[in-house]
Amino acid sequence: MCDDDIHVGLVYDPKVSRRTFGVLTAAAAGGVATGAYAADVVEKDVEVKTADGVADAALFHPAGKGTWPAVLIWTDIAGLRPAFREMGRRLAGQGYVVLVPNPFYRSVKGVVATPGFDFSKPEDRARVMGYRGAMSNAGIDSDAQAYVAFLDAQPQTSKKKKVGVQGYCMGGPLSFRTAAAVPGRIGAVGSFHGGGLTTKTPDSPHLLIPKTNAGYLVAVAQNDDKAQPDSKDILKAAFAEAKKTATVEVYAANHGWCVKGSQVYNEAEAERAWAELSKLYKAKLG
Numbered sequence: 001m002c003d004d005d006i007h008v009g010l011v012y013d014p015k016v017s018r019r020t021f022g023v024l025t026a027a028a029a030g031g032v033a034t035g036a037y038a039a040d041v042v043e044k045d046v047e048v049k050t051a052d053g054v055a056d057a058a059l060f061h062p063a064g065k066g067t068w069p070a071v072l073i074w075t076d077i078a079g080l081r082p083a084f085r086e087m088g089r090r091l092a093g094q095g096y097v098v099l100v101p102n103p104f105y106r107s108v109k110g111v112v113a114t115p116g117f118d119f120s121k122p123e124d125r126a127r128v129m130g131y132r133g134a135m136s137n138a139g140i141d142s143d144a145q146a147y148v149a150f151l152d153a154q155p156q157t158s159k160k161k162k163v164g165v166q167g168y169c170m171g172g173p174l175s176f177r178t179a180a181a182v183p184g185r186i187g188a189v190g191s192f193h194g195g196g197l198t199t200k201t202p203d204s205p206h207l208l209i210p211k212t213n214a215g216y217l218v219a220v221a222q223n224d225d226k227a228q229p230d231s232k233d234i235l236k237a238a239f240a241e242a243k244k245t246a247t248v249e250v251y252a253a254n255h256g257w258c259v260k261g262s263q264v265y266n267e268a269e270a271e272r273a274w275a276e277l278s279k280l281y282k283a284k285l286g
Helices: 014-029 082-093 122-132 136-151 171-182 206-210 223-225 231-242 268-285
Strands: 041-051 053-062 070-074 097-101 163-168 186-192 215-221 247-252
Touching: 041 082, 041 097, 041 136, 041 206, 053 136, 053 186, 070 122, 070 136, 070 171, 070 206, 082 097, 136 163, 136 171, 163 171, 163 268, 171 186, 171 206, 186 268, 206 231, 215 223, 215 231, 215 268, 223 247, 231 247, 247 268
Parallel strands: 070 097, 070 163, 163 186, 186 215, 215 247
Antiparallel strands: 041 053, 053 097
């Protein structure tokens, strides 16, 4: 996995972002079933009270009356931004109530990856890594509990159904932690190019698997697998020992491939990962 849970492939590229947005918008206008966000999705900015303060976040749900399963999305190291709002809209369009929080609310509000942000710049990298460093394991677990409680408090959320959680890069291990922090509610976990899922420290995310009650999808980047080829085997063994349903697969794409706007975004493999996630949610959340 990537060193220090970082998003090594993230470089802000407005051309990529604009092109992707244009393609999705045109497809939606033409009635193409792209799975992108739909017009009948309600989106609003919200605040979530946590043990350490107030987190700014984006909430999405289908329009109209009804209740749906809830999903929490953990972002990568660049935080809450348009690419992740798009994921929230898309998922809500599939029939879920989705919360995408700013994971760095303790340090900064709003968008972290402003235009010009470049993870390869030492100053930009140091800034966001500092934000990540302010998140302790205890704080993450407490945040997870607060986010799931917030979702459960929404009138659109079906509390009879389990909650899903998905994370990207640093969000991968945070999703594992969420499943262990709220084991009675989390029914499905998706990790995409997750960093640091298996470490040699006592707080390694994979050691939390026995404490969870979820099905898993772990999508591994090919360059992460090359750097740590034994990680997937450690995960598979941990899932098997804990008797958890899990798919651990190396994708033909590099770290960061699922996030639009990244220089390493790989649409074909990102869509394949999304399709697998959708199958998991349908099976585990209803």
